[in-house]
Amino acid sequence: MIATVHFADVGTRKTLSALRIRPDGRVDGLRFGTTAFAADIGGAFIPKLTVSRLAFVGFWDDDSALETFQNTHPLAEILADGWQVRLEPIRATGTWPGLPDIVASDGPDTQSPAAVLTLGRLRNSQALRFRRFSMIAERHAKSATGLIWATAIARPPLVATFSLWESAADLREYAYAAGGHTQVLEADRAQPFHHHSAFVRFRPTKSIGHLTGPNPLAEDWVNGSR
Template identity: 35%
Template sequence: MIVSAHIVNVSPPRALAGLRAKPGPEAIQGLRWSETWLMNPLRTGLLPSTRIDGIALIAVWDDDESLDKFLFHPLAKLYEPGWRARFEPVRTVGAWPGLADLPRSEKPTGDEPVGVLTMARMRLGKTRAFAAAAGAAEREALRHPAFLEGSSLMHPPNLISTFSLWRTAREMRQYTVGTYPGGHRDAMKKNDDKVFHHETVFLRLRPYETQGLWKGRDPLAAAMRQKADKVATPARDTSRAELFEPVTAANPNSRTGGR
């Protein structure tokens, strides 16, 4: 099982069109689950951002080959100008419909970068209370030195999510449950008291391949390059030239990293 994230910054009309064009397991071979999301920036002030600045597709696949085939599908074309990454799921807390096979016991990631996907089905009557509780956590994430990139995600009417990338799992935990400076931990406590959501899941992901640009850069490139310098690992077969271009300085959309 692998997880893919496909992110592209597009206009609100294109994002809304993409929201409705969700690939389904019944039509895509090897696809186990997927969801499309409107993207809006993590907040820097007191109020949540209402600006839609892109569309995201998060998907779970049988294997790399299934994802390779999907990249030729018409539904994948929207995301071609953006950024995508492949991940190994390494830890799950909570549960989500359609994702019963995610790993429960933690797989250590050491000093490798990690991705974090949180999803929740909001109790609509608790929307205002949740927005107030989450403000400090969003602002503090943006200031954390190990935060690489992230976005708030939503699928109306009541699905909400965050997707973020971190330098290491240890530093990510310092933000979520540690003492830096406590906004996320306080938000979790308020959720325990008021129960903002019907169901939630937290998924930690180990990236092993990236391609393209998110906000003009690959946020994982430096961290994965540092890992590759420390440990030489065999590359997965990339002989399918029609899928990927060779890595060159002139090709900023080349893949970075290896398994």
């Protein structure tokens, strides 16, 4: 299995149109795929949706499935002028459609770049409580050592975040530091926010394209040309 996360600044009208395209079950080799809005993180109670920026998350059987999608699917055409990162899963907790029951490898060197995707299908009854605790984690993340770029991804009831880190060591320091992220985990264990959720750590393998404004990664970042 491989994963990709795509963002494209295509304008509000095209983003809304693309959200109606549902690739799940219609693309050979696509285990899970969803379009969504991108949204700011940083601690505001109501996150600011970037309605002109389309997000897409895909879990694929292999590179061949991804290449077929990119060469033939209308959604891929909309995303083509944006940015994408290809990802190798290293470790996962929780459950999510398309995610193997067991994801584990030797893991990256602690000084290698790392990426994290959090996914949740939010319980309506927990929406306000979830947001209050999410604000805490976001504020800690914004000031965390080694954070390169982070964004929220939203298509309720789907709520997700994607973040890129200078190293796996920096990610680990943020994830286990007292107060921020750990406080959210404790709150979720006490009373789950989601019907189901997953936390997946990846090794970035390829960065392609660009976005309007500050870019998360230069092309071929993972090859040392950042």
